[in-house]
Amino acid sequence: MTTAQLDRTFAALADPTRRAILKRLASGEATVSELAKPFPVSVQAVSKHLKVLEGAGLITRGRTGQLRPSRIDGAPLKEAAAWIGDYQRFWERSFERMEERLRG
Amino acid sequence: MTTAQLDRTFAALADPTRRAILKRLASGEATVSELAKPFPVSVQAVSKHLKVLEGAGLITRGRTGQLRPSRIDGAPLKEAAAWIGDYQRFWERSFERMEERLRG
DNA sequence: CATCTATTCAACCGTCTGGTTAAATACGCG
């Protein structure tokens, strides 16, 4: 909804490691070290990425013992999708046909 | 399609000035100085933003005299929408109902 | 040609980013 929220959402999605983390989380929640395992970066770096994702509202985190499982929260993605959706006519086939006609 | 393309697209969309520029361009092409007018930043700053948008493929630019009109290219937005669309189940009502059931 | 307008390029600046390593914190368990 707010501009600042879209800023945070798109900025969070701009990093390939963070998108990969979300992809992993799409198949179920996971802890920090589980998430870090596939990546060539330290667990601390992943912890930072999770903080960015959490700051954007893209994940929420639980606590069971010393584990901090993350899970996806889709709300910001819904907003982002809605924002992009406003431009749908710029890539739909009907638009391309219109463009062609305009360019003659 | 590629990871790097999504990086560029989302990074370009993460800035509110650039999103506002796209919004303006949605109503038709515009020159650099026309685009700069509504913003409290220099025309040079807008020129940089346009370079970022162009680098992400979100705009293309023509040339007529000393004017460089920009227009939206929706292709990268289509990719971004497709990426986000993969997570649609995390915000759709059907998912929320499923979640509730799981949390029971 | 001289000048005005449109745009870009260059250099600089403070801040943010994504990474590191080292230290601190917190929990589980024998």
Next chain:
DNA sequence: CGCGTATTTAACCAGACGGTTGAATAGATG
């Protein structure tokens, strides 16, 4: 308590970012 594991915090670093001002380039026009 003491140790091991999970995670975060702190300090640091190089590079990117978004902005500025000033100079350069390029086209339109008197």
